[in-house]
Amino acid sequence: MAKEVTAERAIYMSTQHRRPYWLLAMLSVSIALAVLVAVGMGAVHVPVWLLVRQVTGGESLSADQRIIFLSIRLPRIVASLLVGAALSVSGLLFQGLFRNPLADPYVIGSSGGAVLGASIGVFLLPPISAAGFSTTALLAFVGALGSITLVYWLARVDGRTPVVALLLAGFAVSTMLSYSSYFLEVLDRDFGTGMRVLASWLHGTIAQPTWPQLAIVTFMLAIGLAGSVPLARNLNTLALGEEYATHLGLSVQQTRIAVIVIGSILTAAAVALGGLISFVGLIVPHMLRMVLGPDHVRLLPATALSGALFLLVADTVARTAIAPAELPVGVLTALIGGPFFLYLLRKTKQGVMP
Amino acid sequence: MMPLIEFAHVDFAYGTRNVIRDLDARVFENQCIAVVGPNGAGKTTLLRLAAGTLAPAYGEVSLKGRDLQLLKQREIARSVAFVPQNVEVPFSFTVEQFVEQGRTPFLKLFSGLCGADYEAMRRAMELTDTWSLRSRVFNELSGGERQRVKIALGLAQQPRLLLLDEPMQHLDIGRQFEMIDLIVLLRREGIAIVASMHDLALIQGTFSSVWLMSRDEPMRQGAPEEILQPEVLEVAFNYQPHHRHRLMERMRNPMEYAL
Numbered sequence: 001m002a003k004e005v006t007a008e009r010a011i012y013m014s015t016q017h018r019r020p021y022w023l024l025a026m027l028s029v030s031i032a033l034a035v036l037v038a039v040g041m042g043a044v045h046v047p048v049w050l051l052v053r054q055v056t057g058g059e060s061l062s063a064d065q066r067i068i069f070l071s072i073r074l075p076r077i078v079a080s081l082l083v084g085a086a087l088s089v090s091g092l093l094f095q096g097l098f099r100n101p102l103a104d105p106y107v108i109g110s111s112g113g114a115v116l117g118a119s120i121g122v123f124l125l126p127p128i129s130a131a132g133f134s135t136t137a138l139l140a141f142v143g144a145l146g147s148i149t150l151v152y153w154l155a156r157v158d159g160r161t162p163v164v165a166l167l168l169a170g171f172a173v174s175t176m177l178s179y180s181s182y183f184l185e186v187l188d189r190d191f192g193t194g195m196r197v198l199a200s201w202l203h204g205t206i207a208q209p210t211w212p213q214l215a216i217v218t219f220m221l222a223i224g225l226a227g228s229v230p231l232a233r234n235l236n237t238l239a240l241g242e243e244y245a246t247h248l249g250l251s252v253q254q255t256r257i258a259v260i261v262i263g264s265i266l267t268a269a270a271v272a273l274g275g276l277i278s279f280v281g282l283i284v285p286h287m288l289r290m291v292l293g294p295d296h297v298r299l300l301p302a303t304a305l306s307g308a309l310f311l312l313v314a315d316t317v318a319r320t321a322i323a324p325a326e327l328p329v330g331v332l333t334a335l336i337g338g339p340f341f342l343y344l345l346r347k348t349k350q351g352v353m354p
Numbered sequence: 355m356m357p358l359i360e361f362a363h364v365d366f367a368y369g370t371r372n373v374i375r376d377l378d379a380r381v382f383e384n385q386c387i388a389v390v391g392p393n394g395a396g397k398t399t400l401l402r403l404a405a406g407t408l409a410p411a412y413g414e415v416s417l418k419g420r421d422l423q424l425l426k427q428r429e430i431a432r433s434v435a436f437v438p439q440n441v442e443v444p445f446s447f448t449v450e451q452f453v454e455q456g457r458t459p460f461l462k463l464f465s466g467l468c469g470a471d472y473e474a475m476r477r478a479m480e481l482t483d484t485w486s487l488r489s490r491v492f493n494e495l496s497g498g499e500r501q502r503v504k505i506a507l508g509l510a511q512q513p514r515l516l517l518l519d520e521p522m523q524h525l526d527i528g529r530q531f532e533m534i535d536l537i538v539l540l541r542r543e544g545i546a547i548v549a550s551m552h553d554l555a556l557i558q559g560t561f562s563s564v565w566l567m568s569r570d571e572p573m574r575q576g577a578p579e580e581i582l583q584p585e586v587l588e589v590a591f592n593y594q595p596h597h598r599h600r601l602m603e604r605m606r607n608p609m610e611y612a613l
Contacts (some may be wrong), residue, residue, distance in 0.1 A: 099444040177567050237458050239445055247407050247436050248511075249428030249459040294445030297466075 018300055020292055027305035031081070031349075034309060038316040039073050042323065046073075072208065079209045080315040080329070081308040082217050083274040084284075089228055089300065090266035090309025093283020094148075096235030096296055098161045101289070104282035104345055105247035105267040108166065110148040112174030114264075114271035115201050117143020119181040122197050137216055147173050147262055148267075163345070178202060178276065201275030205332015206315055209273055218267035225304060227262040232253065232296035239294070245342040276309070277330045279337020284310055286344065356419055358515050359434070360547055364413035366399055369459070369611050374397050377413070377573060379565065381548055385424060386541045388557045391567030392591050398439070399548035402518045403418045404548065405436035431459035435508035439519040441500075442584060443492055449503050450488040453478060454460050456510025478509035479541065482536060498529030505536065508581075516540065518549035534560050554582060555605055556572070566590050 040048045046065050047140040054061050054069075060067065087105060094110070105111045117139035154169035155161050181202065185195055200207050209217075234255045237245045242252050270277065284301060284307045292298045314336075316319065318329040357380035366374040382402070389397045399576065402408040403415050404602060406422040414420045417433060426444060435456070443452070456478065457471045473548060479485040482502040485602040487495065501521060508516055513529075521537075522530050530553070535549060537560055551557060557578050564581040566574040568590035574581060584598045595600075 073507070101444065235450070235463070236447075237455050239443055239447065240441060240452075240455055244438060244441060245433060245458075246427060247405055248455060249426070249431045279463060293451070294447055295451055 001020065020298055023291070023302055024305060025307060026061060027302065031305065033311050034312050034316075035081075038068065038077050040310060041249050041316060041320050042068070042069055042073060044096040061109070075209050075211060075214060076206060076315070076319075077216070078214050078272045079128055079206050079313060080312045082214070083206060083222050083270045083277065084280060084307040084309070084311025084314075085304040086217075086221050086224060086266040086270040086307075087280040087311070088284035088303045089225060090113075090263045090270070091147065092282070092285040092299060092303045093228060093231065093235070093259050093263040093266070095285060096231075096238060097152075097256065098155075098166055099239060099241075100161055100163060100166055101286060102163060102282065102341070103166065104168070104279060104341075105144075105270070106174070106276060106278035107176065107282065108170035108174070108218055109151050109172075109174035110144045110146065110147055110264060111266045111271055112177035113143035113145070113147025114268050115143070115276055116184075117141070117146075117268075118175040118201065118271060119198055128157055137268060137272045138242045140271050141220075141264055143177070144147040144264035144267040144271070145260065148264055152256075152260065197208070200328070201271070203328035204277040204333070205275045205328040206276045206327075207320050213273070217269045217273055220265055220272075224262055224266040224269065227258065227265070228300055230301045231258055231262065235259070235296040274311075275330065278309060279333045279341055280307060280314075282344070285341055286340075355382060357417060359548075360414075360416045360419075361400075361403070362414045362416070364403060364410040365407065366403060366410050368399075373412075374403070375422055375572070379573065379575060381546055382546065383514070384541070384562075386537065386560065387549070387564045387565055388548045388563075389399060389461070389548060389565045389567065390428070390552075390554060390590075392569065395567040395569055397567060397589075399436040400520055400565075401436060401519055401548065404515070405434055405517055406430040407436070423597060428459040431511055433513055434515045434517065435513035436517045437504050437512040437519060437521065438506045439505060439523060445492055446491045447496070448488065449479075449484060449490050449492055449506075450475070452503060453484075453488075453491045453506045453510050456507040457505075459511060474512055475506075475510050478506040481509055481539065497524045498526070498532065501525060501529070501533065502536065509540075513545065515548065516547045518547065520552060522551065522553055531558060537561075545599040552599075554587070557582065557603075568592075584602050 003055050036051065039051055040046050044065070046061070046069060050061055051069070072207070090110070091104045094105065094108060095101050097103070097329040099106070111230050116137045121139040149213050151166070151169045151173050154173070155165040157165060181198055185198060193294060234250055237248055237250045238255060240248075240251065285303050286305055288299055314332050315329045318327040318332045321327060359381040361379045364377040365372070377400070389400060391397055396461060399408065405523055406415070406425065406427060417425065417430060418491055422430060453475050454467065457474065458465060460471065461467070476485070479488060482505050484499070484502050484506050487503065488501060492500065492547045495503065505516070505518070505521070521533055525533060534556060537549070540547060549561075563576060564576060564578050566581050566586065573591065574586065574590075584601055586594065587601065588598065
């Protein structure tokens with residue numbers, strides 16, 4: 001009997017606490033496959049086997065195909081991977097912070113703030129924004145940080161964040177902020193260009209990023225992910241409530257600030273490339289919670305990979321479904337995510353959350 | 355002998371409402387104290403002061419002679435575990451993930467759980483008889499199971515002192531008796547206990563002393579048989595003398611009333 005218990009214990013401890021390697025491996029393979037398929041798809045068809053041969057050393061692509069491959073398809077694919085990972089992880093962080101599975105960078109207004117910040121960069125600071133992408137990213141970060149802080153402050157009632165208060169505060173702030181961006185349009189000096197940029201941001205389009213832009217966003221994502229690692233365990237403790245977490249020795253205030261800053265960096269990274277892409281930060285962590293449970297430590301790496309995969313697939317569908325025209329990917333995620341959000345809202349009302 | 359926790363001239367107020375005034379009390383190793391008193395007399399406040407999550411307005415609460423205000427919460431949580439009355443968890447943590455949080459005061463920023471952590475968690479779950487529940491979802495447990503799991507979280511902190519806030523609340527009579535057994539068991543394990551208690555009938559035979567708090571009088575301390583007397587309780591709970599016989603009956607024969 002005692003021996004049996006010991007064995008059971010050993011098996012239990014070794015399975016429960018392992019990172020979900022099987023899932024991470026599966027996701028990585030799926031991403032690699034999805035990239036290969038996505039590179040081939042588009043207005044001009046580039047067969048996958050030609051690409052594989054090119055990568056392995058042969059010169060099989062024509063000059064046109066190489067240009068399409070290197071400066072159009074690949075940057076866009078990388079961008080969608082980055083944006084998806086950034087949105088999903090910031091969603092996970094915000095859900096932990098608000099102790100509410102409905103939090104998402106779009107829903108709670110942090111994306112709206114990032115768009116306003118980025119718009120200020122485009123409309124009011126034309127010389128600098130023309131010179132580099134980094135001012136826009138920085139201003140997007142400041143915007144995201146400001147709006148999330150505002151929503152957090154507005155939505156908290158006695159140390160808790162009721163769903164209704166969170167959604168209303170998020171809705172009000174994000175509407176205000178994204179429409180303020182239209183106001184900036186009036187002040188546009190370089191008539192036309194800014195407007196197009198703004199429109200693509202508000203629709204959630206992953207435009208044609210340049211490699212330096214991608215490098216900056218990769219850097220922001222790396223900082224965001226590295227910062228999330230120590231926070232994941234703290235979010236588990238915070239789930240017990242602030243008073244309990246404080247008693248257990250967690251510095252709640254520090255954790256809160258760290259989550260807000262890291263989450264804003266990630267939101268800004270996503271918005272800088274893709275604008276307002278809604279609900280990705282909601283769908284991805286929720287799906288994974290159903291598979292892996294709510295432990296943030298287990299969820300974090302899987303969320304980053306699944307988010308990247310999800311948005312790559314969504315963006316590929318968005319740009320090929322009605323080719324040669326393109327659907328903004330934000331429209332697609334809103335169409336999938338909207339009903340999903342309502343379903344979650346309904347479930348939360350019944351008080352059962354997976 | 356140095357007390358585990360000592361209250362020295364402690365005052366505490368929420369805003370302008372004084373809850374605790376000039377409290378002097380000590381908790382020693384191996385003591386098992388029931389804190390009783392009417393609603394609003396400050397039972398939970400007293401437990402929070404002992405856990406270091408509230409700071410006294412005046413006076414000092416000390417842990418083994420060291421002022422709690424000067425200790426880090428992490429340090430306090432390694433000796434004192436507070437088990438709150440209600441815990442709301444927004445996500446579906448398993449019992450084991452829930453109990454794991456008790457190891458928080460021992461973890462460094464980047465390191466995960468080690469063998470000693472798992473050992474403490476296992477021990478805590480075995481003592482509270484929740485080992486078999488470990489894969490269940492905390493939010494789906496019954497009231498009695500949840501109460502035991504909350505205590506398991508506290509025990510995972512490997513405390514010298516366990517503070518229980520209304521551990522019997524919302525439990526049926528069978529689960530109340532289980533809780534009594536658990537308290538007796540923990541006492542035997544050498545863990546001091548301070549528990550706020552509503553049901554006076556469950557105190558005798560389990561607790562070594564009683565602290566009686568009331569809104570206007572200073573706190574009274576004594577053995578259960580000394581404090582749980584109608585004349586004493588009458589003043590604190592402020593009930594009419596003609597209800598005295600009901601109380602006595604209830605104390606004599608708790609089963610009947612609980613059922």
